[in-house]
Amino acid sequence: MTVIHDMDDKAEPKMRASDVSVFYGDKKAIDDVSIDIPTKFVTAFIGPSGCGKSTFLRTLNRMNDTIPSARVEGQIELDGEDIYSSGMDVVQLRARVGMVFQKPNPFPKSIYENIAYGPKIHGLAESKGELDEIVERSLQRAGLWNEVKDRLGESGTALSGGQQQRLCIARAIAVDPEVILMDEPASALDPIATAKIEELIDDLAGRYAIVIVTHSMQQAARVSQRTAFFHLGKMVEYGPTDQIFTNPLEERTKDYITGRYG
Amino acid sequence: MIALAAASPNTTQGAANRMSPVFLFLLAIGLGLAGWLAGRAKARAFSRDKDAPRIVSRPGYHAWYVAIWVAVPLALFAVFWSILSPILVDQWVPATPAGQSLPTFGFQRQSMLAEARAVAYGQAAGVFNPDAAALVEPFREASRFYTLVGFGFALALAVILGLWAFTRVRPAFTARVKVERAVMGVLLLASLVAILTTFGILASLVFETIRFFGMVSPVDFLFGLSWNPDPMSNPAAPQGDRYGAIPLFWGTIFIGAIIAMIVAIPLGMMSAIYLTQYASSRWRKIIKPALEILAGVPTVVYGYFAALTVAPAIRDAAQAVGIQNASSESALAAGLVMGVMIIPFVSSMADDSIAAVPGSMRDGSLAMGATKSETIKKVLIPAALPGIVGGVMLAVSRAIGETMIVVMAASTAANLTANPLEAMTTVTVQIVALLTGEGSFDHPATLSAFALGFVLFMVTLLLNFIALRVVKRFREAYE
Ligand SMILES: Nc1ncnc2c1ncn2[C@@H]1O[C@H](COP(=O)(O)OP(=O)(O)OP(=O)(O)O)[C@@H](O)[C@H]1O
Ligand SMILES: [Mg+2]
Numbered sequence: 060m061t062v063i064h065d066m067d068d069k070a071e072p073k074m075r076a077s078d079v080s081v082f083y084g085d086k087k088a089i090d091d092v093s094i095d096i097p098t099k100f101v102t103a104f105i106g107p108s109g110c111g112k113s114t115f116l117r118t119l120n121r122m123n124d125t126i127p128s129a130r131v132e133g134q135i136e137l138d139g140e141d142i143y144s145s146g147m148d149v150v151q152l153r154a155r156v157g158m159v160f161q162k163p164n165p166f167p168k169s170i171y172e173n174i175a176y177g178p179k180i181h182g183l184a185e186s187k188g189e190l191d192e193i194v195e196r197s198l199q200r201a202g203l204w205n206e207v208k209d210r211l212g213e214s215g216t217a218l219s220g221g222q223q224q225r226l227c228i229a230r231a232i233a234v235d236p237e238v239i240l241m242d243e244p245a246s247a248l249d250p251i252a253t254a255k256i257e258e259l260i261d262d263l264a265g266r267y268a269i270v271i272v273t274h275s276m277q278q279a280a281r282v283s284q285r286t287a288f289f290h291l292g293k294m295v296e297y298g299p300t301d302q303i304f305t306n307p308l309e310e311r312t313k314d315y316i317t318g319r320y321g
Numbered sequence: 322m323i324a325l326a327a328a329s330p331n332t333t334q335g336a337a338n339r340m341s342p343v344f345l346f347l348l349a350i351g352l353g354l355a356g357w358l359a360g361r362a363k364a365r366a367f368s369r370d371k372d373a374p375r376i377v378s379r380p381g382y383h384a385w386y387v388a389i390w391v392a393v394p395l396a397l398f399a400v401f402w403s404i405l406s407p408i409l410v411d412q413w414v415p416a417t418p419a420g421q422s423l424p425t426f427g428f429q430r431q432s433m434l435a436e437a438r439a440v441a442y443g444q445a446a447g448v449f450n451p452d453a454a455a456l457v458e459p460f461r462e463a464s465r466f467y468t469l470v471g472f473g474f475a476l477a478l479a480v481i482l483g484l485w486a487f488t489r490v491r492p493a494f495t496a497r498v499k500v501e502r503a504v505m506g507v508l509l510l511a512s513l514v515a516i517l518t519t520f521g522i523l524a525s526l527v528f529e530t531i532r533f534f535g536m537v538s539p540v541d542f543l544f545g546l547s548w549n550p551d552p553m554s555n556p557a558a559p560q561g562d563r564y565g566a567i568p569l570f571w572g573t574i575f576i577g578a579i580i581a582m583i584v585a586i587p588l589g590m591m592s593a594i595y596l597t598q599y600a601s602s603r604w605r606k607i608i609k610p611a612l613e614i615l616a617g618v619p620t621v622v623y624g625y626f627a628a629l630t631v632a633p634a635i636r637d638a639a640q641a642v643g644i645q646n647a648s649s650e651s652a653l654a655a656g657l658v659m660g661v662m663i664i665p666f667v668s669s670m671a672d673d674s675i676a677a678v679p680g681s682m683r684d685g686s687l688a689m690g691a692t693k694s695e696t697i698k699k700v701l702i703p704a705a706l707p708g709i710v711g712g713v714m715l716a717v718s719r720a721i722g723e724t725m726i727v728v729m730a731a732s733t734a735a736n737l738t739a740n741p742l743e744a745m746t747t748v749t750v751q752i753v754a755l756l757t758g759e760g761s762f763d764h765p766a767t768l769s770a771f772a773l774g775f776v777l778f779m780v781t782l783l784l785n786f787i788a789l790r791v792v793k794r795f796r797e798a799y800e
Contacts, residue, residue, distance in 0.1 A: 167704045
């Protein structure tokens with residue numbers, strides 16, 4: 060029932076979801092979704108509000124575990140390993156699959172401590188020097204280094220909204236993840252800060268598998284190579300971004316993209 | 322017995338004199354009701370009249386407007402008159418012919434007047450001094466006169482203001498705004514009561530404290546190391562040496578801020594963490610109210626527990642391990658029980674603070690791969706820390722002001738020691754001991770209680786002030 064376009068590129072799948080359904084109590088929020096998420100690409104999830112994009116995104120790093128009523132069925136693999144199996148350590152999983160939230164949520168700690176948080180809990184740095192290096196490298200990659208290098212001791216919450224969001228991205232990449240999940244990372248930001256985030260996503264794309272949820276068609280078109288359209292808990296169509304936007308095979312996808320749909 | 326002859330006339334009349342404020346209040350209610358009815362009738366007539374302009378406020382507001390103008394000034398006058406009229410009566414009596422025969426000054430004159438007044442107002446059956454009997458009638462006369470004057474004034478006041486208010490009742494008159502302003506004034510007064518009382522307490526404390534410092538130097542009091550105010554036990558010692566309050570301050574801090582907090586902070590924090598982060602909502606629904614009930618147990622009950630159960634147990638345990646001089650009124654017993662008493666307080670403040678940390682902070686940490694306990698330790702508690710610190714300061718201020726537990730379980734011996742097994746006393750225990758003794762109210766031993774109370778008041782005020790500011794800042798940070 061899901062239309063999946065031919066993907067002629069040689070992208071290898073990083074994560075693979077098979078027949079995934081998610082329930083909140085008795086309510087089905089995701090219905091039988093199967094999708095391959097390629098590495099070194101940006102995959103966009105689009106769809107009307109409430110269709111289950113965030114819910115599905117959170118199954119990929121098991122953040123749904125924190126919601127008592129949520130239940131996941133089906134199988135999700137990371138490099139061929141079932142992430143819901145008993146052998147999978149959720150702490151390790153989340154170190155490999157990072158997440159950036161809609162609203163910037165820096166910890167009420169210094170900028171330095173915000174970045175150092177992940178490396179410290181995962182024991183990634185042997186020494187202070189190594190930690191300094193990780194902090195600098197992460198801030199560099201997030202394009203924030205030049206703005207904050209003289210005030211690493213200041214509170215992360217004192218930054219502007221756009222800077223806070225880049226701080227959160229830097230925090231996520233500090234533990235060297237393989238996949239980064241972003242849930243509407245720019246929806247709380249102005250156009251200039253949004254442009255910076257998009258640029259950053261472009262830069263990061265060659266290195267990680269990135270999944271981004273967005274309500275902006277333009278943003279999806281600009282930053283992603285793959286797009287999945289969700290509707291009422293189902294994945295309706297999935298394919299290369301340019302094909303989804305120029306030549307959707309499904310009527311519902313076309314309606315949504317051309318704005319005839321909520 | 323000439324004296325008793327004066328007793329026969331009616332005591333009801335004397336009672337009536339003192340009833341006059343009550344009558345004035347009844348008058349206020351009665352006239353207020355009349356004003357209410359009149360105002361409503363007039364306003365209703367307007368609202369029924371098709372030709373009149375549309376009435377701005379509903380008739381009920383006009384009614385209240387008139388009633389307030391009648392009754393409130395009248396009630397205020399009643400209060401005022403009940404203070405003023407006895408003074409006027411007392412001035413009237415000596416000016417009468419019977420009053421001319423009074424001795425010119427002194428104790429005798431005062432006592433004769435007092436006797437006559439008591440008989441006239443029906444408080445006493447008769448006079449002892451026969452000369453005073455002649456003054457009873459002038460007292461009665463004066464009080465009748467001033468009662469009449471009071472009624473006259475009151476009536477005139479109510480009628481004039483009532484009529485004035487009544488004439489203002491018009492369709493365009495915004496009676497509702499006026500009435501609401503009056504209601505607001507009442508609410509404001511109500512809120513001032515607590516604040517003014519605090520100032521009243523402070524003023525009386527300051528007054529007595531100054532008297533005390535007239536006898537004992539503040540430096541000796543605040544920094545002296547020996548507390549021994551009982552005049553009998555050591556009459557030879559010079560004053561200053563007996564009022565060194567350091568042992569009391571130390572005992573208070575040791576029991577209330579150190580031992581009690583060593584118990585209350587960890588247990589309160591752990592219970593808050595369990596309740597906010599681990600407990601299922603079913604457990605939470607059981608444990609939280611249970612803790613709150615614990616906070617409502619009268620402290621005297623904790624006092625029993627400390628004195629009858631914990632203190633002997635500690636002494637026996639100490640003796641069992643070979644410490645012979647353990648006191649049965651140890652600081653440890655009072656402090657431990659006080660700590661238990663404070664647990665619900667710390668726990669609920671910490672609970673609120675942790676719950677106030679946004680969920681996105683927790684999610685951010687979990688999404689980094691932090692475990693639940695790492696998240697609590699490294700993100701939630703640091704983020705909630707200002708709120709928790711504020712809560713602990715409020716708890717300390719409660720503990721050092723706490724009286725019943727220490728009165729029952731701590732000793733009155735002012736020892737300056739860091740051994741928790743020894744007897745120690747606190748500021749509140751000493752205040753109770755000093756004020757329940759037989760000492761006269763101008764002896765420094767009694768006055769020292771006020772100085773102690775003043776210090777306690779200032780310290781807790783300061784603690785509360787700082788704590789509330791810290792908590793407020795913290796709340797603002799997340800809004
Ligand atoms: N914690 C929860 N408990 C119960 N139901 C939930 C919960 N979170 C989401 N849902 C429901 O699941 C469905 C999908 O929600 P989800 O947040 O995934 O939508 P979304 O596509 O991300 O929407 P949006 O674009 O508005 O963010 C909705 O119907 C929502 O009401
Ligand atoms: Mg969403």
